[in-house]
Amino acid sequence: MIDNLVIVESPAKARTIEKFLGKEFQVKSSMGHIRDLSKKDLGIDIKSRYKPKYIIPDDKKKVVSELKKLVKEAKTVWLASDEDREGEAIAWHLCEALNLNKENTRRIVFHEITRNAITNAIKNHRGIDYNLVDAQQARRILDRLVGFELSPILWKKVKPALSAGRVQSVAVRLIVEREREILNFKYISYFKISAIFKVKDKNNRIYELKAEIQDKIESEKEVLELLEKFKIATFTITDITKKPSRKTPSPPFTTSTLQQEASRKLGFSVSQTMTIAQRLYEAGKITYMRTDSVNLSDTALHAVKEVVSREYGDKYLNIRKYKTKSKSAQEAHEAIRPAYPAKQTISGNNAEKKLYDLIWKRTIASQMSDALIEKTTVTIDISNANEKFLATGEILTFDGFLKLYIESTDDEVDENSKGLLPPLSVNDLLIPVTITATEKFTSHPPRYTEASLVKKLEELGIGRPSTYAPTISTIQQRGYVIKQDKAGYERKYILLELTDNNINKEVNTEYVGTVKAKLFPDNIGMIVNDFLVRYFSDILNYNFTATIEEEFDEIASGKKNWTDMIDRFYKQFHPKVVTTLTKSEPSKGDRHLGEDPETGKPVIVKMGRYGAMAQIGENTSKDNEEKPRFASLRKGQNMESITLEEALQLFSLPRNIGQFDGKDLIVSIGRFGPYIKHDSKFYSLKKGVDDPYSIDIERAVEIIKEKQEKDKNKIIKSFKEEPELMILNGRWGPYITYKKKNFRVPKKTDPNSLSYEDCIKIIKEVEERKKSPEK
DNA sequence: CAGTGAGCGAGCTTCCGCTTGACTT
Numbered sequence: 001m002i003d004n005l006v007i008v009e010s011p012a013k014a015r016t017i018e019k020f021l022g023k024e025f026q027v028k029s030s031m032g033h034i035r036d037l038s039k040k041d042l043g044i045d046i047k048s049r050y051k052p053k054y055i056i057p058d059d060k061k062k063v064v065s066e067l068k069k070l071v072k073e074a075k076t077v078w079l080a081s082d083e084d085r086e087g088e089a090i091a092w093h094l095c096e097a098l099n100l101n102k103e104n105t106r107r108i109v110f111h112e113i114t115r116n117a118i119t120n121a122i123k124n125h126r127g128i129d130y131n132l133v134d135a136q137q138a139r140r141i142l143d144r145l146v147g148f149e150l151s152p153i154l155w156k157k158v159k160p161a162l163s164a165g166r167v168q169s170v171a172v173r174l175i176v177e178r179e180r181e182i183l184n185f186k187y188i189s190y191f192k193i194s195a196i197f198k199v200k201d202k203n204n205r206i207y208e209l210k211a212e213i214q215d216k217i218e219s220e221k222e223v224l225e226l227l228e229k230f231k232i233a234t235f236t237i238t239d240i241t242k243k244p245s246r247k248t249p250s251p252p253f254t255t256s257t258l259q260q261e262a263s264r265k266l267g268f269s270v271s272q273t274m275t276i277a278q279r280l281y282e283a284g285k286i287t288y289m290r291t292d293s294v295n296l297s298d299t300a301l302h303a304v305k306e307v308v309s310r311e312y313g314d315k316y317l318n319i320r321k322y323k324t325k326s327k328s329a330q331e332a333h334e335a336i337r338p339a340y341p342a343k344q345t346i347s348g349n350n351a352e353k354k355l356y357d358l359i360w361k362r363t364i365a366s367q368m369s370d371a372l373i374e375k376t377t378v379t380i381d382i383s384n385a386n387e388k389f390l391a392t393g394e395i396l397t398f399d400g401f402l403k404l405y406i407e408s409t410d411d412e413v414d415e416n417s418k419g420l421l422p423p424l425s426v427n428d429l430l431i432p433v434t435i436t437a438t439e440k441f442t443s444h445p446p447r448y449t450e451a452s453l454v455k456k457l458e459e460l461g462i463g464r465p466s467t468y469a470p471t472i473s474t475i476q477q478r479g480y481v482i483k484q485d486k487a488g489y490e491r492k493y494i495l496l497e498l499t500d501n502n503i504n505k506e507v508n509t510e511y512v513g514t515v516k517a518k519l520f521p522d523n524i525g526m527i528v529n530d531f532l533v534r535y536f537s538d539i540l541n542y543n544f545t546a547t548i549e550e551e552f553d554e555i556a557s558g559k560k561n562w563t564d565m566i567d568r569f570y571k572q573f574h575p576k577v578v579t580t581l582t583k584s585e586p587s588k589g590d591r592h593l594g595e596d597p598e599t600g601k602p603v604i605v606k607m608g609r610y611g612a613m614a615q616i617g618e619n620t621s622k623d624n625e626e627k628p629r630f631a632s633l634r635k636g637q638n639m640e641s642i643t644l645e646e647a648l649q650l651f652s653l654p655r656n657i658g659q660f661d662g663k664d665l666i667v668s669i670g671r672f673g674p675y676i677k678h679d680s681k682f683y684s685l686k687k688g689v690d691d692p693y694s695i696d697i698e699r700a701v702e703i704i705k706e707k708q709e710k711d712k713n714k715i716i717k718s719f720k721e722e723p724e725l726m727i728l729n730g731r732w733g734p735y736i737t738y739k740k741k742n743f744r745v746p747k748k749t750d751p752n753s754l755s756y757e758d759c760i761k762i763i764k765e766v767e768e769r770k771k772s773p774e775k
Numbered sequence: 776c777a778g779t780g781a782g783c784g785a786g787c788t789t790c791c792g793c794t795t796g797a798c799t800t
Binding site: 009029030032036059060063081086136139142143144145146147148149150154160164166278465470608609613615627630632668672673675684 | 776791
């Protein structure tokens with residue numbers, strides 16, 4: 001018999017709490033939700049006021065049966081799930097699934113895991129908040145209705161196995177629209193003029209001063225006119241202004257900001273960050289990693305205060321309470337912080353150490369003083385022009401939190417100004433050394449990274465800390481979005497320089513536009529997005545979630561009935577589903593590119609069963625008509641921007657480029673990339689070196705000979721006893737192959753020394769190990 | 776391992792949010 005059973009959501013939390021509570025308390029975890037809507041069908045009885053059909057999923061059956069057993073033995077059950085919509089629903093589902101009775105069941109909540117907080121919570125127990133539960137049910141059911149009614153439309157009208165949902169479809173929309181913005185972006189060039197001046201101080205010491213004209217100059221002609229004027233101009237300092245400013249540290253990490261900083265500073269993907277954070281959490285090194293709160297508990301603040309005072313002195317201490325900006329935040333947890341702020345470093349692997357270091361610094365810095373900066377702006381008048389040169393300098397008068405932590409940004413840094421200015425005074429005369437006009441270009445908005453997409457979603461109030469990483473991976477899995485690098489290109493720019501009264505013009509090249517790990521929409525993502533935006537613009541609206549969240553809040557505060565809300569939504573949503581299913585044309589992204597010059601037949605691109613393709617000729621049912629010809633688009637080719645020429649080129653494969661050893665050489669592109677087929681064998685073309693559309697016979701023969709040479713060295717040893725057993729040289733070193741299965745040759749073993757018996761022994765050992773996994 | 780794309784129809788796919796392991800290479 002146990003006196004008290006406490007149920008929390010996570011096992012790591014259960015372990016820590018158990019330490020605080022005495023022997024009379026046993027703490028167990030539910031591992032999140034224990035019931036969900038049935039997955040076999042819609043899981044909602046529309047006709048009976050949207051009655052949900054809840055089941056216990058297979059992977060939760062074990063947890064539930066264990067909890068049931070413990071409940072029977074317990075005098076009192078304490079439901080200690082999180083204090084938000086989902087947490088309240090978990091508590092309620094536990095009541096239902098475990099048949100808890102009101103007399104000995106209590107609902108408690110606590111925001112921090114300290115003895116005080118927990119004993120307080122136990123003193124202030126309450127019952128289940130059914131309004132909050134209803135708000136969760138409304139959220140759950142709306143998401144199910146949207147997801148399970150929209151997805152099948154896509155299967156029918158676009159392609160099987162696609163998906164749509166309140167969160168993922170908007171995430172895809174952001175990426176699609178950003179890409180179109182980039183495709184349609186027109187670069188505008190302009191000029192920026194900067195100068196290096198010489199200036200003398202009272203003691204005739206000479207200093208250099210860099211200054212810039214703030215305004216953009218539109219044309220080269222205007223630049224030349226200005227430079228001509230500068231030849232005879234005098235430059236005078238007319239104003240020196242000093243302005244103090246301050247920088248404030250960023251608040252402690254939430255899931256979203258941790259993902260962003262880990263991406264920028266450490267190059268982690270969103271899911272990498274979460275996996276590493278999970279390990280740190282389970283090891284008791286950080287607090288919970290799925291949170292939207294920037295709040296630190298009093299205990300944490302106290303510990304941070306000690307660290308700052310000890311390490312940097314009280315001058316650097318500034319205890320602050322941060323407030324969340326995000327409206328959607330439910331703040332069931334603390335911010336992400338070190339469990340023990342006094343610990344600056346931890347043991348663990350490299351990634352864990354780095355992420356911990358980031359969290360530690362951010363947490364400590366958040367309680368440190370502002371950095372004080374003095375910014376000086378020097379205005380330089382030009383005697384014969386209205387433009388003004390400005391020189392700016394920045395000095396740090398007090399470093400404050402910057403001693404420890406500098407937040408990075410997605411934006412490019414302003415490389416001008418900064419640093420210390422030479423001693424100057426008003427009316428000083430400046431002698432120009434060189435005045436340079438550089439041609440610049442406006443730049444398109446950046447593509448999203450995983451982390452910047454999370455940031456945007458959070459701003460829109462879409463998704464939750466626990467779903468950011470899964471959402472990002474879903475939209476990639478469905479093929480809507482690809483994370484990839486893109487090579488830059490060379491761009492020419494004009495440089496005009498005025499030195500010693502001579503104007504010199506140069507045209508230089510710069511390499512721009514290289515991007516890494518950015519999110520690009522794929523063809524199917526664009527087609528699905530356009531379809532959904534066309535027929536379900538309300539759900540694809542960026543404000544849809546924010547609007548329904550307000551209604552969920554009203555349900556939570558008891559002002560609204562959840563079935564009424566869902567009913568109103570469904571009555572306008574479902575008819576659209578029906579009409580779209582019956583009336584809309586299949587949407588394959590068809591685009592007519594022009595006519596094939598050889599046959600005069602139309603050339604189109606569309607989405608086929610196996611991806612984007614080009615087609616010459618129409619589909620006809622008549623037997624006498626020729627079947628259309630098909631060719632897949634190549635990776636990275638965009639249905640929206642592909643030209644007729646590019647599409648026609650796809651049909652030039654397979655290409656017969658001649659003969660070698662009396663057999664044809666056929667070049668084509670297969671599932672694994674471009675290849676040469678010769679004597680019914682396949683030879684891959686080298687990535688980035690060979691082009692299947694232009695490769696010639698000499699190079700093809702070279703590739704074939706190279707491969708044959710390699711294959712010759714492939715067999716290290718074969719055996720008379722068993723022709724199916726061989727030792728081969730592979731990509732990762734020697735290996736044994738036997739009946740189509742491969743086995744690694746143990747390290748530090750000379751493969752030539754292995755006998756037939758040795759090989760059989762190795763194979764048997766591996767097979768044995770597979771059958772009986774240790775532990 | 777080295778393209779496929781007609782049309783028919785069976786049977787499959789799918790959401791968001793809360794949580795961990797269980798898997799494979």
